Amino acid sequence: MLHTLKPAPGSKKKRKRVARGISAGGGMTAGRGTKGQHSRTGKGQRFGFEGGQMPLLRRQPKLGGFTHPRRVHYEILNLDILEEKLPAGTYDVSALRRALVARTQRPLKILAGTTLTKKFDLSVNAASKGAKAAVLKAGGSLQIVKL
Numbered sequence: 001m002l003h004t005l006k007p008a009p010g011s012k013k014k015r016k017r018v019a020r021g022i023s024a025g026g027g028m029t030a031g032r033g034t035k036g037q038h039s040r041t042g043k044g045q046r047f048g049f050e051g052g053q054m055p056l057l058r059r060q061p062k063l064g065g066f067t068h069p070r071r072v073h074y075e076i077l078n079l080d081i082l083e084e085k086l087p088a089g090t091y092d093v094s095a096l097r098r099a100l101v102a103r104t105q106r107p108l109k110i111l112a113g114t115t116l117t118k119k120f121d122l123s124v125n126a127a128s129k130g131a132k133a134a135v136l137k138a139g140g141s142l143q144i145v146k147l
Contacts, residue, residue, distance in 0.1 A: 074109035075102055079134055088118035107147055
């Protein structure tokens with residue numbers, strides 16, 4: 001019956017009543033030690049207090065910068081590297097990675113650095129205006145593939 005239910009033996013324990021006399025076992029200093037900040041009443045510090053050290057919130061710069069959460073970090077590839085290391089031909093991002101010209105898994109962006117003499121047909125994620133002009137001037141083509 002419900003009225004006969006009792007907690008298991010030893011599961012319920014009375015709390016220790018401190019500061020109720022010496023004979024109670026928690027008298028005099030009531031477990032707070034003898035002296036110091038933590039033994040006094042009203043001892044709590046405000047949020048963020050670090051014991052007199054300059055708090056974290058005040059150590060931060062007053063005006064932080066701004067980092068765009070969806071910024072795309074490209075791997076940069078200059079045209080002079082293509083000129084040096086690859087024969088003329090058609091290349092996409094995976095072909096450039098296989099040729100070890102592009103080394104990371106980031107999206108690939110072509111930048112102008114020199115004039116091209118070889119004809120490249122490139123398919124990459126981004127390119128600068130100068131790179132587009134240089135590839136087209138050399139007789140090649142440049143296609144932008146969105147991520």
